[in-house]
Every structure is written in C-alpha cells, then in structure tokens.
Amino acid sequence: MSSTLETIFNLTLQTLRAIPDPISSAVIGIVCEIWNAVQQTSQNKHQLRLLFQRVCETLCSLKVPQNYGDESIQKAVDFLVRALGNILQFVVSEQRRPFLRSMLSANDLKLKIEEHERHIWTACLGFQNAALLSANRKLDDLWAQINSHQNQQNAIAAQQLAIAQDTSDKLRMLRSAIASTTFLDELLTTLQADPTHMLTAMQAVLEREETGKMELRSEERDFLKAGVRRLESQMKGKKVEVKSWTVTSFEMERGFLLGSDITSTIRVGRWLGSTVGILELKSSETVLKVVESLDSLRSMRIQGLLGASTTDSPPFLLLPYMPDNVLDYLQKTQAPDYLRLVTEIARGLDYLHSRDPPVAHGAIRPATVYVDSQGGPKLTCTGISVSELVVPDADTELSLHSALAFWRAPELMDISSPATPAGDIYSYGLLLSSMLGVLKDMHSDPPFDGDALLQKLIDPCINPDPAARPSAGKLLEMISGVNPALHEGDLFSSQASLDFDEIPRSVAERWRVVPTARRAYGVVRDGYDPVYLATQPIDGLSENPLRRLSFEIRCHDQGAERTTALPQDGAYAWIEAALRRTVQSGSERNSVEVNLEEEAPGGWRGHLIGPTRFEVVRCPFADSTPRTHRMTFDHQHPFVQLAKKGDRITLHPKAIVCRFPGWMCFIYSAEVHVVSEW
Structure with a gap:
C-alpha cells in the first residue's frame, strides 16, 4: 500500500x-x-x-x-x-x-x-x-x-481490511509482550503513567470484563494479567484496591465542554463506546466524598454515577451523557411540558432536603439541571462547590465565580459559606425566572399561559429572608393545588425493611438503580387486568442479580359517596405486582408470569393474589383522596429472591366489586426502582 x-x-x-x-x-x-x-x-x-x-x-x-x-x-x-x-x-x-x-x-x-x-x-x-x-x-x-453503491462497497471492504490488518499487528505485539518480559516493560513504559495508576487501570478493565460489561480477546486479557503481575512485582507486592466504580483515563477520552453556558463544567467524553459526561475535580478526596454521597442518593431526579477516578490527574467523575440543560431543552422543544419540569425539579430538591441529615445541592442553575431523552429533568453536581472544580486558569475561575454569583442567595455571597436548603430554594426561584423568560420568548404563538403560576412560585422563593422562603415540599403543595394529578414526594428506596447499614459496603457499592416511571391517569374497573407499568429486563452480575425493589404509587378508589359497601363486605381497590419471564416452548419464546406460590411456598405472609400476583398496595377503603404509597422489598423478600436476570416486574391496578357496583381503582402514577448487583 x-x-x-x-x-x-x-x-x-x-x-x-x-x-x-x-x-x-x-x-x-x-x-x-x-x-x-x-x-x-x-x-x-x-x-x-x-x-x-x-x-x-x-x-x-x-x-x-x-x-x-x-x-x-x-x-x-x-x-x-x-x-x-x-x-x-x-x-x-x-x-x-x-x-x-x-x-x-x-x-x-x-x-x-x-x-x-x-x-x-x-x-x-x-x-x-x-x-x-x-x-x-x-x-x-x-x-x-x-x-455510488460500488464506491461505498469498495470503501467498506477497504476499511474492514485495514481494521483486520491493524488488529493482527496489535495481537502480534500483545503475544510478544506476554512472551517477553523485556518487551512487556517497553510497552508499559510507553504508558508514561504512575505504576499505581497503570495497575489500577488494568485491574479495573479486567474486573469489567469478568462482570460482562466489556469483551476482551484472549490476547488482550492475558496481556493485562501479565501487566498486573509485572507491575505488582516492580512495586514489591503492593496491592491496589479497585472499587467497583473505578474508571481511568486509559479507558476514556475527554472532549469539549458541554453547552455554551459559561457556568458549564461538564465535559463530553467517550467510554466503552458510548458518549458520557466528565466532571473534573481538584482532589481525589472530593471524588471520594461525592461518590459516597451519591451512593446514598437513590432518586431518578438525581443524576447517577457511571464511574470515577481518584488516580488520574485531575481526578474525575463519569456521568450519563445528557446534551441539553433545562434552558436548551425549552428552546429546542416545540411544546415542552414546563409544569412537569417545574414539578420534577422541586421533587428532586424535596428528596435532597428531606434526607437525614438534609442534603443541600448548593449549585442550582441551568448548567446543573439536565433533561433526559424522556423529558425528565435531573439534578447534577449535587453537593459540589465551585472551589472543588478544575478550571483552566485564574481568569476563567474569576469569570466562573462572577457568573455563579447571580445564582446565589444573598446570604451566601461569600463563596466559603456552606450550602443550605434555603439557598437552593432561592436558586430554584431564579431558575424558574429564567425558564419563564425562555417560555415567553420562544412560545409566543400561541401565547404562553403559565406566567401566573410560575410567578406565584418565583416570588416567595426569591424572598431576601431565608426563613420566609417556602420549603420544597410546600412548593409541591402549591403546584398540586393547580394540578391535583401531580404527585408530591419522592421514592425513598433507601428505606428498606432491612437496615441498609447491615449490608457490607463492599457489596452495597456494587448495587445499581434502574428507575422506571409512568405518569398516566387511568381508571380500572372490576374484571379488567391492564399492565400499568413494566420495567426493563433485570440485568446484573449473576443469574439472580436483584437486590431490592422499591415502589411509589399514587392511587385511590372511588370514594364513600359512590358506594354503600362496608369494610367487611370485601370490596376494595389495590395494586398488584407480577414477575414476567420469557420461556422457551418448542420453537417459540413466550412471556409468562412466574408462579410465586409454587416457587416459594409459605413465604408470602398472606399477600398473594392468586398464584402469580403479589399485593403491593391496598387503597384506603372508600377514600377518594389521591395518596402516594411507598413499599420496599429488601434482598430477603421472596419476590426479590425469585427474580432472575431477564425478568420484568409489572404493575396491575385492580378493583373488586362483589355485590356493590361502581367500585374502581384510580391511578395517577407509579415508579419502580430496580436495584441489582453488578
């Protein structure tokens, strides 16, 4: 060539x-x-x-x-x-x-x-x-x-040949390194990195391969193992502890800053073939603090963590990629659901502020509120102060501080002041004000009709007196007063029947949360069996990876005014859960509900509704008030123990009439958090 x-x-x-x-x-x-x-x-x-x-x-x-x-x-x-x-x-x-x-x-x-x-x-x-x-x-x-189709085919063939030749060269080099300590040392020298960092990177990749998160060729695996042995020998047997969340710069690439906002600090990157977000921090101690903090926050409104590095310079957090902050989203979306955005952001703050002890976000602004592909907002950079971020130079840091001053409450103008929930509420009010400006500018035909509601929320939030500002819970009540179908609160998936602290930390830190939510008003009568919500297939490390299930469901029955039934009459409304499993039957694959009664006889304490259904929530009798119900199954619950990789959890609203017509189950929303081990 x-x-x-x-x-x-x-x-x-x-x-x-x-x-x-x-x-x-x-x-x-x-x-x-x-x-x-x-x-x-x-x-x-x-x-x-x-x-x-x-x-x-x-x-x-x-x-x-x-x-x-x-x-x-x-x-x-x-x-x-x-x-x-x-x-x-x-x-x-x-x-x-x-x-x-x-x-x-x-x-x-x-x-x-x-x-x-x-x-x-x-x-x-x-x-x-x-x-x-x-x-x-x-x-x-x-x-x-x-x-030209022929040109395209020729180009593809040439590219495939070049890839095959490069792969062959690389594998030949790996085999030489495995066979020769001298050549292995030469390759390790080209990494130009601290031995501890190299050892951490290699062990992290091997662990990812063992858990099925990535695939390695046999030569690549043997090279990494040889490299680990050689580095441990050079370091005189020094061991490196690799956390389940460990990622190093050898696996990912840094790109440009995300968005045009001067206060944006998240950088675009690539990791395991996917686009991710990268947040660079000044010290490994800060990374450890943030990882520990995020590990205890299990809400779909708080941006999760893909991984982190404490050995790179600078250390960093690896975050899910979300291209649009909340203002970008409003500008790009033709008919944005602004009420959902306002509510979900407030719910995220309510979740943080209701922790024990309360967690203050400390940096609410457009650049820390991103919107996912489903239109759901997520708070990022939780608990990270600007002084802990990596910035290119002193001038940039000064500009960043000046830009951030606009979003701080008056009592927090000193950047050394600790973040407070009241300060978050003030920043939330400013964020709503910015959102209102975009909504009025971008959606003038027809004219934006939510001005009065947003202004009603903004005014008390930006009260100069911190004590006079409403809590996030109070804001949710104000919003619910306008739209009763919106539900308050958040999923407290960390509150299980088994104390989370009893789980060994080395195990718990490998747990990952996959949330599924649906917000759709529905009415179910006796005799109907709809699937209101179905999760994604359960995934994880083993054949039984499920470790915890948390439910949050907002529902009620038809109320006392529409029935003459008494509690002892056996008329009620409820929500039941099922495990759906794909099974092979001849040449066909069918989805069936797991028979809970047969799989775990005697383990259900009276909550089985038929052999395949478990009652999660029973609505208060003859009560038409929408209420949010929460339930968590820990790893000792038989429903959790029976779940296998690939199973789905489904929720079914139900009602039973008996001899009393008109009994119904009204459902507004449901969330399921699937916690599995990776």
Whole structure:
C-alpha cells in the first residue's frame, strides 16, 4: 500500500499546484504535514493510511476556481484548511496515544475516521460550489462518487481490511509482550503513567470484563494479567484496591465542554463506546466524598454515577451523557411540558432536603439541571462547590465565580459559606425566572399561559429572608393545588425493611438503580387486568442479580359517596405486582408470569393474589383522596429472591366489586426502582 499511497499523494500535489497561491500553498503545506505524520505512525497505521488515501482522492477532485479572490472562495478554503488541520491533529494524537488506551478504544477509531472523511467531503463540495466552475457537472461527479453503491462497497471492504490488518499487528505485539518480559516493560513504559495508576487501570478493565460489561480477546486479557503481575512485582507486592466504580483515563477520552453556558463544567467524553459526561475535580478526596454521597442518593431526579477516578490527574467523575440543560431543552422543544419540569425539579430538591441529615445541592442553575431523552429533568453536581472544580486558569475561575454569583442567595455571597436548603430554594426561584423568560420568548404563538403560576412560585422563593422562603415540599403543595394529578414526594428506596447499614459496603457499592416511571391517569374497573407499568429486563452480575425493589404509587378508589359497601363486605381497590419471564416452548419464546406460590411456598405472609400476583398496595377503603404509597422489598423478600436476570416486574391496578357496583381503582402514577448487583 505504501507505493500506491505515495503515487496518490504525488497526484494530489499536482492537482493542488494547478490552483493559484495562496490557496495551493495553504492546502499543500498541511497535506504534506499529514503525509509525514502518517509515515511515522506505528499504531493503527493501516486505517490512518487509508484515511489519508481517501483524503487525497477527494482533493484530486478540486479544480482551478474561476472567481479567484472571491470572498466565498476564501471562506471555503478556510473551512477546507480547518478540516485538514483537524485530520493532522487526529493523526498526531493517534501517533502519541499510549498503547493501552489505543487498545481499549479501538472501536471508537472507526467512528472518528468516518467523521473526518465526512468533513473533508463537505469541505471539498463547498469549495467546488463556491468556485462556480463552468464545468458544473464536476460537482455532480462528486455527489455521484459519494452516492455510488460500488464506491461505498469498495470503501467498506477497504476499511474492514485495514481494521483486520491493524488488529493482527496489535495481537502480534500483545503475544510478544506476554512472551517477553523485556518487551512487556517497553510497552508499559510507553504508558508514561504512575505504576499505581497503570495497575489500577488494568485491574479495573479486567474486573469489567469478568462482570460482562466489556469483551476482551484472549490476547488482550492475558496481556493485562501479565501487566498486573509485572507491575505488582516492580512495586514489591503492593496491592491496589479497585472499587467497583473505578474508571481511568486509559479507558476514556475527554472532549469539549458541554453547552455554551459559561457556568458549564461538564465535559463530553467517550467510554466503552458510548458518549458520557466528565466532571473534573481538584482532589481525589472530593471524588471520594461525592461518590459516597451519591451512593446514598437513590432518586431518578438525581443524576447517577457511571464511574470515577481518584488516580488520574485531575481526578474525575463519569456521568450519563445528557446534551441539553433545562434552558436548551425549552428552546429546542416545540411544546415542552414546563409544569412537569417545574414539578420534577422541586421533587428532586424535596428528596435532597428531606434526607437525614438534609442534603443541600448548593449549585442550582441551568448548567446543573439536565433533561433526559424522556423529558425528565435531573439534578447534577449535587453537593459540589465551585472551589472543588478544575478550571483552566485564574481568569476563567474569576469569570466562573462572577457568573455563579447571580445564582446565589444573598446570604451566601461569600463563596466559603456552606450550602443550605434555603439557598437552593432561592436558586430554584431564579431558575424558574429564567425558564419563564425562555417560555415567553420562544412560545409566543400561541401565547404562553403559565406566567401566573410560575410567578406565584418565583416570588416567595426569591424572598431576601431565608426563613420566609417556602420549603420544597410546600412548593409541591402549591403546584398540586393547580394540578391535583401531580404527585408530591419522592421514592425513598433507601428505606428498606432491612437496615441498609447491615449490608457490607463492599457489596452495597456494587448495587445499581434502574428507575422506571409512568405518569398516566387511568381508571380500572372490576374484571379488567391492564399492565400499568413494566420495567426493563433485570440485568446484573449473576443469574439472580436483584437486590431490592422499591415502589411509589399514587392511587385511590372511588370514594364513600359512590358506594354503600362496608369494610367487611370485601370490596376494595389495590395494586398488584407480577414477575414476567420469557420461556422457551418448542420453537417459540413466550412471556409468562412466574408462579410465586409454587416457587416459594409459605413465604408470602398472606399477600398473594392468586398464584402469580403479589399485593403491593391496598387503597384506603372508600377514600377518594389521591395518596402516594411507598413499599420496599429488601434482598430477603421472596419476590426479590425469585427474580432472575431477564425478568420484568409489572404493575396491575385492580378493583373488586362483589355485590356493590361502581367500585374502581384510580391511578395517577407509579415508579419502580430496580436495584441489582453488578
């Protein structure tokens, strides 16, 4: 390929030299730099050379512009040079990439190369379009090349071959490192990292592979094990404790800051083939404090944690990726459910403030309230002060402090003041004010109709007197007064029948919460058996990974005024849960409900409704007041013990009439938190 690539490179230079300066010199200079960088690359060299070949083939399509000197031509040239500069930066970064990081992020390389190819095509098409050539069909030829099925098939085949060649080179290198301590030491030296950090990274990856979170080839696994043994030998037997949440920079890549908000501190990254958020902190002690704090917060309104690093510099938290903060979401969404946003943010604060002891968020602002793909807001950066964040320089830190001052309560203007729930309420009021401004500007036709409600919430929140501000619970009452279907409170999934402290911390820290929620008003009469909510399949470490189930359900029956029944008459409304399991029956796969009575005889203490259903909630008799009911099953509960990987939990609202017509179950919302071990 080397001689072919050199021939294509020389043809590209001939094409570019036909274009007058300074256009040709600007493009030729950077193309030559890319050529030199590609020649010096040893890792993934086949894929990088293929990328350069495609860049050259695309550049060969350029012709001399007829309107040389035109402003549009200059803009097109600038865009092309930037695209080439990004490729140069990419090739150089791959050339310098530590071997371990290159091995662990090999799957991302294909995506990056495809992105650079798209940018070059776009830049060349823009150049041809701006050049206004008399042979306009040349532009059509470019489009034809892009859309040609044969060209696409050839490109895919060439890419697959390059990937296979690079993989073969890498595996050959790994086998050499496993067989030779000298070569292994050379590879470890290229990591240019502290031995403790390298050892932590390798052990964390091996643990992830053992728990099924990632797949390694046998050579990769053996190389990591050999590296661990070698590093432990060099460190004279020193052991490194690897937490279940440990992630290192060898596994992920940092990107740009998320959003245009000056107060944004979350950076985009890549980890295990997915886009994630990265929050860099100043000290490993802060990371440990935040991890411990988030471990005790189990609410779907508080952003969870994917992982963290205490050995990197700077240390960081790995967070789920959410592209839009709450203001971005309001601007982009045609008909946003603003009342849901207002309510859910208040519920998140109510959850934090009702902890024992209360937890103050301390940094409520648009950049710390993100909206997920389902339109649900989540609070991030909980309990992290700005002084604990990593910022590039003193000027940036000063600008950040100035911008954050707007969101602080008057009594907390001193940045050393500890965060308080009352301070969170003040910031919440300012956030609502900003949301109101966006809603009125972006949704004027038809005119926004929630002005009065939001202003009713904003005014008491921004009272200068902290003692006069309402609590988050009071705010929820104010909102519920406008829309009774909205439910207050939050899921207290940490309050189980078994004290959480009795679980060994080494076990509990491997637990992960997967919430499922539904908010839909429904009425169920006797004889109906609808599925109101179904969770995702249970996943985790073992065949029986479920460790805890928590329910929060808002419901009631039809009330006393619509019945003549008495409590002893046996008429009531309730919610029952079932375990659904997929079973193989011949050539078909069917979903069936697990027979709880047969699987765990005698273990249900009178709560079974038939052999496959367990009563979770019984509505208060003849009471039409919407109430929120909470129930938690700990790991000793038979329902939890019977659940297997792949099972789903379903909730069914029910009512029984007997001889009293009109008995119904009214349901407003339900949440299920599935806690499993990973």
